[in-house]
Amino acid sequence: MRAERVAVVTGGAGGLGAAIGAHLSASADVVLLADRDVDGARTQADRIDRAQAHELDVADDASVEAFVNDVGERFGRIDVVVNNAAVTAPRELDSLQRETWERVMAVNVWGPTALCRAAAGLWRSTGTGGRVVNITSRTWLSGGPVAYVTSKAGVVGLTRSLALEFAPLGVTVNAVAPSMVATPFTRTGRTEAEYAAFEAKHLAMTPMGRFATPDDIAGAVGFLASPGAGFITGEVLHVCGGAQLAPSP
Structure with missing residues (x-):
C-alpha cells in the first residue's frame, strides 16, 4: 500500500497520543499509533478513521529500526513523526535511583532521537521532506521532578539540534510544551491528596483559569505538522494558557 501522507504518533495508547492521532487523521491517509502497549494502541486506533496500531518500544533500538523498516516497506514514506511517548519518575532527588533515571532518559530523550535517526533514512531516500513534533513540557522552564524535567529540557535541545541537521532534507523539527493535562499520566506516583494539591497549584498559576486538554495539544501539533508551518523550525x-509567563510581581 502506498500513501500520500503517513503520520506516526508514539505513545499512541494514551489519551494524549490518541487525541493527536485523531487530529492528524483529518489530513493523513494513515496514522500509526505506536506503543509498547499495542493492545491499548489498537483500542485507540479502532476509534479513529485511517488509524492503525503498531507495537514499538522507543527505548529499544531494534524495535525502532524494525518499526521504521516496516513502515517504509508498507507505505514507502513517513511524513509526520510525533514523539509523544514518555515516562516519569519519583519527584525528589533523594528517592531517585540511577536505573530509574536511565529509563526516563532512554524513553524521553533517546527514544525521539532514535526514531528520528531511523526516519531520516526514509527522508533522504524519498526526498519528500517531513515534520517532526516533539512533546516536551512547560516544566522545562520552571523545574520540577528532576529526572522528568531534565529529560524534557533535553527534548528542547534535541529539537533545536535536529532542526539544523534536518533542514537540508526539508524536514522541520518543533516542540509543543503543554502545561498540566488531566490524564492518567499526570496521576502517576501521586496519592489522591497529592494530586488534588497538584491540580490546585497548576490552576492557580494559569492565567486562563483552566487546564489544557488533549485537544488543545493536538491542535498545536496539527498546526506544526501542517503545510502552513513549513517555514517554522526549531x-x-x-x-x-499563559502559565509559561513569569508571575506578576
Whole structure:
C-alpha cells in the first residue's frame, strides 16, 4: 500500500497520543499509533478513521529500526513523526535511583532521537521532506521532578539540534510544551491528596483559569505538522494558557 501522507504518533495508547492521532487523521491517509502497549494502541486506533496500531518500544533500538523498516516497506514514506511517548519518575532527588533515571532518559530523550535517526533514512531516500513534533513540557522552564524535567529540557535541545541537521532534507523539527493535562499520566506516583494539591497549584498559576486538554495539544501539533508551518523550525510552542509567563510581581 502506498500513501500520500503517513503520520506516526508514539505513545499512541494514551489519551494524549490518541487525541493527536485523531487530529492528524483529518489530513493523513494513515496514522500509526505506536506503543509498547499495542493492545491499548489498537483500542485507540479502532476509534479513529485511517488509524492503525503498531507495537514499538522507543527505548529499544531494534524495535525502532524494525518499526521504521516496516513502515517504509508498507507505505514507502513517513511524513509526520510525533514523539509523544514518555515516562516519569519519583519527584525528589533523594528517592531517585540511577536505573530509574536511565529509563526516563532512554524513553524521553533517546527514544525521539532514535526514531528520528531511523526516519531520516526514509527522508533522504524519498526526498519528500517531513515534520517532526516533539512533546516536551512547560516544566522545562520552571523545574520540577528532576529526572522528568531534565529529560524534557533535553527534548528542547534535541529539537533545536535536529532542526539544523534536518533542514537540508526539508524536514522541520518543533516542540509543543503543554502545561498540566488531566490524564492518567499526570496521576502517576501521586496519592489522591497529592494530586488534588497538584491540580490546585497548576490552576492557580494559569492565567486562563483552566487546564489544557488533549485537544488543545493536538491542535498545536496539527498546526506544526501542517503545510502552513513549513517555514517554522526549531521552535517551542507553549500550550499552557499563559502559565509559561513569569508571575506578576
